[in-house]
Amino acid sequence: MAIRFIVKDPDPVLREHAKPVPKITPNIHKLLDDMADTMYEAQGVGLAAPQIGILKRVIVMDCGEEHGGLIELINPEIIAKEGEQLGPEGCLSIPGLQGDVRRAAKCTVKGWNRNGDEITVEGTELLARCIQHEVDHLNGVLFTDVAESVYRPEPEEQEQ
Template sequence: MAIRIIVKDPDPVLREKALTVTKFNANLHKLLDDMADTMYDAEGVGLAAPQIGILKRVIVMDCGEEHGGLIEMVNPEIVSASGEQDGPEGCLSIPGIRGDVKRPMNVVAKGQDRNGNPIEVTGTELLARCVFHEIDHLNGILFTDLASKTYTSEEEEEFE
């Protein structure tokens, strides 16, 4: 397990579409472990493989125990979404910037676990936001592309 370097915007890898994972092996397991370590070290709630320069459809998320703790998804896809929420987002690849983004309130996503077995994740609120945010990374989309407005961390503190 290792802490990887998080790629920062405007690195072009963040705008690329990630490739489907076809090999479920020790290399994938190490990638997932390293991604979780990197996410926790950076105090994030989600991380997509392109954020560490790897164009594979792999995400990790941890929105707290109330949302299931650490979730690993390989080749994730949205199955359904409903409702709406509008709130702040940040990104480990865009430090110091936040933005207001509309996202669905509820999500069902399917994918595979680290061994290639099918999994399904159902989430609301923060977990739903995180699932959409991380899958967007796999498609070269950043939250700033979707934000109705962006602001610095300092400006956010002034709002509160």
Template sequence: MAIRLIVKHPDPVLRERAQEVTKFNANLHKLLDDMADTMYDADGVGLAAPQIGILKRIFVVDADEEHGLIELINPEIVSKEGEQLGVEGCLSIPGLQGDVRRANKVVIKGFNRYGEPVQYEGTELLARAFQHELDHLNGVLFIDLAESVYEARKLAPEQGGE
């Protein structure tokens, strides 16, 4: 396990669409472990593979104690409900935050590290984190969606901010 370098905006890799994962093997397991270590080291709520320069459809999220660390490979949102407007930040865009409108509840599916299908339901912060990280896999950043962007202030733990 290792801490990886987080790619910073405006690096062009952050604007590319990540590719589907087809091999579920020891290399993928190491990558997932490194991503979790990197996210925790940076005090993040989530981290997508493109944020460490790897264009694969993978992200990790740890937004609440109920679910703990979630690893998702080739994720897709199955359904969205409601609406929330909240503050987001990003490990790849230090110093900025923005107010982003997102679905308040999402159901997301994908695969775990072993290639087994998994599905999660998230509300509030977890739903926001799923949507934020999935956007990274499509080359979309929170600053593209924000209703306003401003200098970062320290977020309370329940606000997340990646």
């Protein structure tokens, strides 16, 4: 397992459409492991393969144990959305900026797990937001493209 370099905007790879994964191989297992390690090292909640320069339809997410812990999806496809939420988003590929993004409040995605089994994940709140954000990456869309406002967050006060 390895920590990969996270590509930053305006790198053109972030605007490309990722290609479907035709079959699960040991290289895909390594990619999933490296993506999870990279996401955790960067203290993110999600990462898409294009963010490490790989144009494959692969995402990892971890929005906490209450949302199921680490979720790995290969060839994810959003199959249902409902409701609406407006909230802040950031991105490991766009450090220093956040934006208020309107997303579905509930989202269902299907894809493959690392064993090639089709799985369905249903998310609400943060997980729903994360699913939509990461699938956008696979289609070359950044949160800044869909945000209602983009801003630099206030620095958090440090405890003394």
